[in-house]
Amino acid sequence: MTTMIELTEFRVGRGDGSRRPREDALPEHLDYRDDGCTVFPSCLSCPLPRCRYDVPGGARAMLNVTRDAEIRRMREEGDLPVDEIASRFRVSRRTVFRVLTPKRVESVGGAA
Numbered sequence: 001m002t003t004m005i006e007l008t009e010f011r012v013g014r015g016d017g018s019r020r021p022r023e024d025a026l027p028e029h030l031d032y033r034d035d036g037c038t039v040f041p042s043c044l045s046c047p048l049p050r051c052r053y054d055v056p057g058g059a060r061a062m063l064n065v066t067r068d069a070e071i072r073r074m075r076e077e078g079d080l081p082v083d084e085i086a087s088r089f090r091v092s093r094r095t096v097f098r099v100l101t102p103k104r105v106e107s108v109g110g111a112a
Helices: 058-078 082-089 093-100
Strands: none
Touching: 058 082, 058 093, 082 093
16 A cells, blocks of 8 residues: 655745745845954954944943943042043043043933
8 A cells, every 4th residue: 555645835924825935034044254343353252242233332332331430440449530540541531520420310301
């Protein structure tokens, strides 16, 4: 006894079987070159916690977060003068004051 199996084309769509999925819809068909960026040569092995292109301000902003925290710590714990902190980080006095000034919280919906 021989069993005959009939193969039919499987279609995905609205349920009426009229549309096939796009060939390039699946990630397996994606031609991805891992060129990296100016920070690291490979995206898939990059040491940054977030991609520099996903952060507003890019890589510089990510590095400034660490620098700013260190400036605040040095000012609070060591009570160093602004000129000394500026020379250690090779930034201007204005940058140090900008980091040390608390940010204003803007009210939502205008003046209260």
